[in-house]
Structures are given as structure tokens and as C-alpha cells.
Amino acid sequence: MRWMIMHKTEPKWEAGEPPSRELVAKVGALLGEMAEANALGGGDGLRASSLGVRLRFQGGRRTEIRGPFAGENELPAGMLNVRTRSLEEAAGWADRLAEVVGDLEVDIRPITEAWDIGLAPRPPGLQTTRYMLLYKADGASEAGAPMPPEKRAHLRRLTGEMSKAGVLLVHERLEPSAKGKRVRFRGGKKKIIDGPFTESKELIAGYVIVLADSLDAAMVWADRYGSAVECEELDVRLVAEP
Secondary structure, eight states, X not given: OEEEEEEEOOHHHHTTOOOOHHHHHHHHHHHHHHHHTTOEEEEEEBOOGGGOEEEEEXXXXXXEEESSOOOSSOOEEEEEEEEESSHHHHHHXXXXXXXXXXXXEEEEEEBOOGGGGTSSOOOTTOXXXXXXXXXXXXXXXXXXXXXXXXXXXXXXXXXXHHHHTTOEEEEEEEOOGGGOEEEEEETTEEEEEESOOSOOOSOEEEEEEEXXXXXXXXXXXXXXXXXXXXXXXXXXXXXXXX
């Protein structure tokens, strides 16, 4: 089983403050330990929402909100990580996703690279950027309702086209939040909240996917991950398998 551990952002990250060398070292050490334990299934950090765009599709109409974003419905249903030449090109693929899925909300933000935080130089000649298209949960996804066969077939065609074009890097869908847990680290205390999550107002700052046989086993990694990234809140969600 795969579990996505998503930590929430804080004002300093939204202001564009780079992580300290100490924090980067702690996170790197933990990811290395996960890899050695064959428990690491991927992960990325996100840059400030001021560099992104929020798209709302409703009744065939598209509303565009430039970042920074205020926390509203931040409970994700899934994500597509893409590589494109611009934010506008990434938004174009979100338009195509809405044509398939229908009403939805998508946040598009650049993914943090090593050169964004001063760990390595930007590769010469690189003309593309990685973006996360994070699409939000709704009543149907939280109820675990399956996508109708026609839409599922259209989505497969779209993601196949994206892969063939070299755009799609990752596509992950999440099971309902009822199958997960939320952890808050505040005032030196830890509080665990069982899903479903009735609301989620905090923007996601990044995630890691861990391989674990149970939610309890994933929670062990989540506790250590929360300490490493020094966050106040994180969610642990089950990744849906194809």
C-alpha cells in the first residue's frame, strides 16, 4: 500500500523564505533512510502560491485566480505533476482535464527544484518547469464514488496523450479522507484526528509517498517526517491504485 504524507505550509514558506541548510539536511537524511528501507515512493516540495494560479471550472465556465491563494477548500482528491514551458501551458492541460471531469478546482504551483533553494545550479539550457496540478475533493470523491466508464476512458486517453507528449510525470489519485489521519504538532503536543476531514484550510507545502502495509505503519513515518520538515500539520492519505 502507498500512503501520501502531505505537510502544510506556513507564512515563512509562502513569503518565499528558503529552508535552512539544517532543515534540508534533516529531510534528506530521512528520505535516505526511507529509501534504504524500501519505503520511499516519491515526493516533492512546492513553491509559494504567489507563483501559481487557481482555476475553478463550474457549469462550463472557467474562473482564474492568480496567487497568492487564501486557504479555502484545500482537501485534495489527486494530482498531476507535469513538465511544461510555462504556467499558461500547464493551465491549458488543466482545461483539458476539466473537459473530461467536469466541475472541479485545480491549483497549479511550481515544484521546488534544487536550484530554487541554492543546492545546485540550474541546468544550462533548461527551458521547462515542473508544476503540480492539484485537484480538489468534492462530495463524490469523498464518498468514494467511481468515475463513470466513459469519463474514465476519456481520462486514460488524456493522460496517455500527456505522457506521449513528455508532459505528464506523475498522476496520483487519493482515496477518501475517511481512510486517512491528520496530525497536528502544536505547543509541543501532538494531536491525531481520524478522517474524514470535514475541512482543510491550509495550503500544502509538499509531500512524500511511503510504502507501508497499514495506516499505523505509515503513521510512524509521518511522525518522523513532520519532525523533519518542522510543520504544524500534516495529512496521511491512502493512494488509490489503478
